[in-house]
Amino acid sequence: MTNNMRPLTSMHRFGRAQAFAFACAGAFAFALMFAASTPAHAAGAAQAIVVKNPWVRWLPNNLPAAGYVTLSNNSDKPIDLVDVSSADYGSAMLHQTVSSGSTQKMVMVDKLTVPAHSEAKIAPGGYHLMLEEPKHKIAPGDNVRLKLHFSDGETVETTFPVKSPAQAN
Incomplete structure (x- = not known):
């Protein structure tokens, strides 16, 4: 193994999982903000x-x-x-x-x-x-x-x- 290569440790895997969790949380928060700003309508496809x-x-x-x-x-x-x-x-x-x-x-x-x-x-x-x-x-x-x-x-x-x-x- 050269000096530039390090084995993948559990710390690196945790960092990726944490980044994924933050990305999901951000997307969920955006969806909630969008839903709160739109007019209320009936549930269902027609939205009559x-x-x-x-x-x-x-x-x-x-x-x-x-x-x-x-x-x-x-x-x-x-x-x-x-x-x-x-x-x-x-x-x-x-x-x-x-x-x-x-x-x-x-x-x-x-x-x-x-x-x-x-x-x-x-x-x-x-x-x-x-x-x-x-x-x-x-x-x-x-x-x-x-x-x-x-x-x-x-x-x-x-x-x-x-x-x-x-x-x-």
Whole structure:
């Protein structure tokens, strides 16, 4: 053996394995950053429903909160939002604000249709996601997770930032 050649030791093999582990960890971290920056959409190949601008209007004293979001349907058929659930709230329902003369009331609805190649807005003064019975302390600046269940079998789970009434306006 010449002076320039050294036997391969376990230290050299460990260095390669460690470099490979760091490369894999870096690729995984990049994938997580990319996933966090993209809009939430339904699982599956079709990705028919895309969630845009989700947020929750928080109210003090354990009053019900309201979730708002725009749902975009990229498919050729209408798709209904048929259920809402959350690990952060004991109760999550789809409601609609209905005007009757000078009064308004909130009514629970069974579904909201998202037309084909169009959008449905769940926005203040119309449809909203009624969120009751928080399972832990929730305050402005927090994020809550909601699952939106659709008539085509798809489920979209996404993060809704929590805003105070002043931030929401």
